[in-house]
Amino acid sequence: MKTSKKSFLPLDIVSLKDESRVVIDFIADYYKNIEKYPVQSKVEPGYLSSMVPDSAPYSPDSLEDVLNDVNECILPGLTHWQSPSFFAYYQASSSNAGLLGEMLCSAFNVEPRFLIDSLSSNPEYLENAASNSNVVVDYKDWQITLSRRFRALKLWFVIRRHGVENLMQHIRSDVSLAKKFEGLVTEDDRFEIVVPRRTVLVLFRLKPTHGLGGSELNRKLLDAINSSGEAFLTQGVVAGIYAIRCVVGATLTEECHVQDLWSLIQEKARILLLQYNP
Structure with missing residues (x-):
């Protein structure tokens, strides 16, 4: 029986060099356009199952097809923590x-x-x-x-x-931006700083009003901010006080993003308070 002399190469050096450049360009374009994505994913749980084929392809797909799938299927399901509007952090181990x-x-x-x-x-x-x-x-x-x-x-x-x-x-730079955000909060009488700023960490809240407890009010505010897809914040409890946590730390964050965040917070607070004091 005649056998093929063509060998299977699990690692083709020429293809590796060419495709690596394509992947690097893909990553660079992602960072360039990252502000076009909602910071927090808005897709429904399980959305990906309807987009995945029933079986793996018999022959390999092109890298172009794979990256198109990443764009169309994977990126919409991500929370983009690289976004300059991601004002949260993960604790170090x-x-x-x-x-x-x-x-x-x-x-x-x-x-x-x-x-x-x-x-x-x-x-x-x-x-x-x-x-x-x-x-x-x-x-x-x-x-x-x-x-x-x-x-x-x-x-x-x-x-x-x-x-x-x-x-x-x-x-x-991060510390300076956190100071800027802290200053914006203190200028608005509707808000208060819960504890003094710690370098890049600012904990603040909307003051209790109209018979509403601070926890309920600020949970609603945080949900409105994050569900907008324009920014992402987290929460914390200090001495029993529920607070919203803003941490400046994303690599791409600039002063304009801090200002946009504060404008978003003010608008969501205005809408929320109108519900209780029309």
Whole structure:
């Protein structure tokens, strides 16, 4: 029996180089157009099942077809945490916290002995360290600011590739935007800051009014904000007070996004309050 001399190549180097460029372009275009997507997905649960074929293709599909499916099927079901209007964070794991803290302490010339719980209770030291290193940070908030974007094992590469100067500038920018948002909240008598801002974290709420408890009112407000698809915030409870949490940390966030977020919050609050005081 005659057999084919053509060998199957699981990895074709030429195709890998060409297709890698196509994928990189796809990712770049995604970031370029990310603000066109709702921050939080609006599709119904199970939507994908009707879009998936009953069986895998016998012959491989082209990369173009695969990427078209990603655009049409996958992206509508995502919450786009890379969006500049994603004002939330994922907590760093404790297993990564030590290495992350040690790297950052080394980069910013902050003594590692201040990593422990006394750090947050020693604001004078933090202010001095921040002034000396020209960056305002707190170890616990380093975790908040960086945990979504950096994994501990990749952090050193990031520092080497972008430099400590740029990393500090990025953190300073986030802190500045958080201060801007805090200022906008304090200018509106309908709102209040629940606790003082912690670097990039602002907890605020719509004041209780018209016999409505603060928790019920702010849950409704948060739901209205997130369901709009224009921004994404989370909630927190501090000393029994339900608050809305805004965290500035997305790589693409600029001042215009903070201003747009506040305009959205004000509009949703106006509509909500009109329901109880027409």
